[in-house]
Amino acid sequence: MPCRRTGWLAALLLIVTAPTARAADPLPLPIFDAHLHYNWEPVPYYPMEKVLALFRQQNIMGILATSRPNDGTRALYEAKPKGLWVVPFIRPYRIRADIQTWMDDASIQDLIETEYKRGYYVGIGEFHLSGKAAATKLVKRTVDFAVEKNLYLHAHADDEALEILFAHNPKARIVWAHTGFSTAPEKVAAYLERYPALWCELSYRYGITSDGKLTAEWKALFERYPDRFLLGSDTWINERWDSYGSTMSDYRSWLAQLPKDVAEKIAFGNAERLFRR
Numbered sequence: 001m002p003c004r005r006t007g008w009l010a011a012l013l014l015i016v017t018a019p020t021a022r023a024a025d026p027l028p029l030p031i032f033d034a035h036l037h038y039n040w041e042p043v044p045y046y047p048m049e050k051v052l053a054l055f056r057q058q059n060i061m062g063i064l065a066t067s068r069p070n071d072g073t074r075a076l077y078e079a080k081p082k083g084l085w086v087v088p089f090i091r092p093y094r095i096r097a098d099i100q101t102w103m104d105d106a107s108i109q110d111l112i113e114t115e116y117k118r119g120y121y122v123g124i125g126e127f128h129l130s131g132k133a134a135a136t137k138l139v140k141r142t143v144d145f146a147v148e149k150n151l152y153l154h155a156h157a158d159d160e161a162l163e164i165l166f167a168h169n170p171k172a173r174i175v176w177a178h179t180g181f182s183t184a185p186e187k188v189a190a191y192l193e194r195y196p197a198l199w200c201e202l203s204y205r206y207g208i209t210s211d212g213k214l215t216a217e218w219k220a221l222f223e224r225y226p227d228r229f230l231l232g233s234d235t236w237i238n239e240r241w242d243s244y245g246s247t248m249s250d251y252r253s254w255l256a257q258l259p260k261d262v263a264e265k266i267a268f269g270n271a272e273r274l275f276r277r
Contacts (some may be wrong), residue, residue, distance in 0.1 A: 027059050029252050029263065032085075032271035033202045035126065035154075035177060035232025036063040038072035041096075042163055045238040052081050054241075058248045061268055063083060063230070064175075066126055066154070068093040070115055077120060087275045089123040089129070089154055090115045092142070099128050103136045112142065116149060122275055125154025126177050134161035134168075143168040152274070154201075159183055173197040175230065178204045192225050194209040199270065203247075204234035214257045226262040230270055 031204030038044055038051065042262055046054070055063070067073045070091055077088045092108045093099060102108045112124060124146050129139065134157065145170050146153050155165060155179040179188060179200040185207075191198055202208065208218045221230060231251050235241050255263040 028248075029255060030059050030061040030268045031248055032062040032064075032268040033060055034064040034201050034271055035174065036065050036232045037126075037235045038065060038066075038067045038076055039067065039236070040067060040071045044072060046241055048075065048079060051076075052079075052084065054079075054244055055084055058245055060088060060248075062275075064123075064154070064230075066091045066269070068096065069121060070100075074118075081267065084211060087122050087271070088120055089125050089152070090121050090125065092127050092259055102127060103129065103133050103139045103192060106138060109138055109141055109145070112145065116145075116151075119150065122277070123152030123175070125152075125175070126156050127154070128156045129161040129165070130158050131160045132164070134164035139165070140168040143172050147171045147174075159187070162191070162198075166198075173195070174204050175199050175201050177201050177232070177234075179209035182206050185221050189221055189224070192228050199228050199230055199274065201230045202231045203234035204250075207219050209254050211213055212253060219258065221264055222258055222266065226265045227270055227273070229266045 001230060021247045032217070041131065045086070054060075061083075063076070064087045065073045065076045066089045067076075068091055073088045073091065077086045080086075092110050092112055094101045095113065098108065124142060127142075133139075135242065143153065143165055145151075152173045152175055154177060155162065157165065157167060158264075159180055162174070162176060162180070173232070174195070174197065176191075176198060179202055181204060183191075188200060192200070209215065214222075233240060233244055233247050235244065240247070251267070255267055
């Protein structure tokens with residue numbers, strides 16, 4: 001009898017002291033990916049189901065979708081994937097070579113205007129411009145068309161080209177891809193003051209962190225202009241898809257160093273405010 005009692009007490013102790021079932025890990029901070037390419041050349045590197053699974057895994061709540069040609073963007077948007085908000089932009093490229101010539105090619109404007117007739121596009125881009133290449137009549141026509149149709153522009157542009165785009169039409173609304181790559185933070189701040197309809201997207205942006213920590217300059221910039229920044233993956237080559245998870249992890253690492261309200265605006269809140277219709 002004592003042996004049975006001892007065994008019963010031991011079993012009870014085991015039950016009481018056993019660790020409780022682990023609660024499900026909380027989802028990571030939602031992110032809106034404001035620079036996503038789903039290129040078809042001739043087919044995407046990742047099939048649709050793999051892309052959507054990746055977005056779910058990384059808690060991507062929405063994407064600014066572009067592709068070369070526009071087939072990939074249409075496929076993403078028209079799939080209407082559950083739990084993913086797709087914001088489609090018209091890319092002014094049919095093939096990669098158009099990157100170098102689109103600003104002088106009248107057929108590209110025809111492409112933009114034809115795609116626009118589908119009725120669901122929110123912007124034009126990403127397109128590439130450097131220096132005075134932005135000063136052509138056809139680029140101005142693109143900017144004016146965007147203003148007329150209430151579209152955003154997604155510009156991969158250096159400082160000079162950015163200024164020319166706003167000179168074409170001060171009413172332009174521009175998402176600045178990569179925030180100039182290496183434009184000094186104080187100059188970025190000056191642009192944000194000068195152009196109220198400028199938003200800075202941060203893929204490939206150099207100098208935001210040092211040894212994993214936000215630099216004082218960028219932390220101050222984010223806290224001063226929390227409504228003006230967006231995040232992006234820029235999946236322009238296959239390797240960017242393969243490293244998608246680490247890209248998002250890096251973003252969340254430095255976002256965690258900001259006040260919660262600032263981090264949430266940059267991660268997804270600014271996109272909600274800009275693109276929801």
